[in-house]
Amino acid sequence: MSKYISDNAKDMEFSGIRKFFNKVREVEGALSLTVGQPDFPVPPSIKEGVKRAIDENKTEYTANPGIIELREDISQYLKKFNINYSKEEICLTVGGSEALTCVFTTILNAGDKLLIPEISYPAYENCGKMRGVEVIRYPLDDEFQLDIKALEALIKEHKPKAMVLCYPSNPTGATLDISVIEELHKIIKANDMVVITDEIYSDIFYKEDYFSIAQYEDIKEKIIYVSGFSKVFSMTGFRLGYICTTKELMDAIVKVHMYMVSCAVSVVQYGTHYGFNEGLVEAKKMREEFKRRRDYVYERLINMKLDVNKPEGAFYILPSIARFNMPSEEFCERLLMEKKVAMVPGIAFGKKSDKYIRLSYAADMETLKISLDRLEEFISELDKAK
Ligand SMILES: Cc1ncc(COP(=O)(O)O)c(C=O)c1O
Structure with a gap:
């Protein structure tokens, strides 16, 4: 080596x-x-949308957080999950992957402690390592729900700066139960830490009611919501994701994002906006x-x-x-x-x-x-x- x-x-x-x-x-x-x-x-409306964006020469840098029209679409779309972010609280990224690295870089110092699920998507551990962070895994119960008591004990012992949540989950397919999320809310309210909630699979969901920690307005300043279009619009190669958080955190995130990639791919941003509503039908x-x-x-x-x-x-x-x-x-x-x-x-x-x-x-x-x-x-x- x-x-x-x-x-x-x-x-x-x-x-x-x-x-x-x-x-x-x-x-x-x-x-x-x-x-x-x-x-x-990829939904035909988005394919057509990207072609149209190319024909319209929408090939220049966009604003760092992305085009306002698509951020407005996302703001409206998230309301169906009872999640409220204004367009100013949204930043478009190069896939969910850049969203994660960008968030980690913005909030974690080397040596900080980060809690991630004991069974989880490999990027959390490795993006943590990329930042020189101490990664601690928290246990899940037999149904892959958070083990609230164990989580509380870990937080008390380690005082982590942040934790990662991933529901609907890759790789378990589990979603969060209301009783668990209510308990988690109490824990987050009582502790000085950030929750990075990766909900990239939110639209591939088979139950009636969708529960997310991002639905709790009273802890909004501690929540960073990460998602993207790779899965919902089956467009992994188009590399479009997004981050939602309060304006205060967002200003710092956009700074990091600016030096990482400048902006997400312009024609993909426009194309996704043009084909958004029909894409949701697909x-x-x-x-x-x-x-x-x-x-x-x-x-x-x-x-x-x-x-x-x-x-x-x-x-x-x-x-x-x-x-x-x-x-x-x-x-x-x-x-x-x-x-x-x-x-x-x-x-x-x-x-x-x-x-x-x-x-x-x-x-x-x-x-x-x-x-x-x-x-x-x-x-x-x-x-x-x-
Ligand atoms: C849980 C989770 N988060 C984030 C990502 C990254 O998404 P993207 O392909 O948009 O970078 C994936 C991709 O598989 C994932 O499963």
């Missing part, structure tokens, strides 16, 4: 999801349930299809006698493989080599999740069916060999 690499960069790790995704490419004929992007095309259809698949995948896994929670959001499901007594990486490698189907080893989301594998059901029904048939075969062979 080169001596020129900084300590923080040395400390970071390649995403286990990506590592596995790359392995799949090397196995001919392998099916993959690894990806974190919807298998639908998003609704996508959500209904995801729900149908969720039901199918869940039933299949239950029939295989795997211990699994029914997801209420996102497009992931996280069954336990504990009964096979095998590290998740070995399980997934063997599944890939022996049955040609790829799923992500739980270890990619933290040491505590080694007893799980993550399936993404962002794949058509035919692919899901064949992949699950192969998993079933693999599992029954493992059971027989016991």
Whole structure:
């Protein structure tokens, strides 16, 4: 390793999801349930919108926080989740990823403590390391809800500067229960810390009522809401995300964002604005299809006698493989080599999740069916060999 690499960069790790995704490419004929992007095309209204923006030569820098029209769309859109931010409290970013790094850079000093879920999207730990932050994982209960008592104890012991929440969750598919969020609200109110709530899957949600810590106005100065359009509009490659927070914090965030990227891609900002409302109609259809698949995948896994929670959001499901007594990486490698189907080893989301594998059901029904048939075969062979 080169001596020129900084300590923080040395400390970071390649995403286990990506590592596995790359392995799949090397196995001919392998099916993959690894990806974190919807298998639908970008809504036609947004595609047309981006083309129109190019034709209109909207190819210059925009204002650093992004075009006012799209920030106004987002402000209106968030109201359907009972979340209130004005256009001045919104900054458009280069995907949810830049939103996260931007927020971390703005609020965390090296040596600060950051709480993240024990089973979580790999960026939180690694973006924390990028800042030289001490990352502490907080436990989740069997339903992947916050373990409130444990969280309170950790906060008391460590006095963290911030915590990350991710509901609907990648990789668990869990959403927050009202009782849990009420307790969390009390904790945040009583403690001097910030909550970074990553709700990039908010529109892929299968329950009636949506609960978010960002709905509580009385702790608004402690909340930073991170989201984006990669999932809701199935446009991961367009790289458009956003941050919402109070004006006071936002001014500092925009400063960091300005020197990181200047602004999000101009034609994507305009195109998303032009196609916004029609895009949401497509998003609704996508959500209904995801729900149908969720039901199918869940039933299949239950029939295989795997211990699994029914997801209420996102497009992931996280069954336990504990009964096979095998590290998740070995399980997934063997599944890939022996049955040609790829799923992500739980270890990619933290040491505590080694007893799980993550399936993404962002794949058509035919692919899901064949992949699950192969998993079933693999599992029954493992059971027989016991
Ligand atoms: C929970 C979560 N947050 C943020 C992101 C990053 O989103 P983007 O692709 O818009 O950078 C992802 C992507 O998979 C994610 O799953």
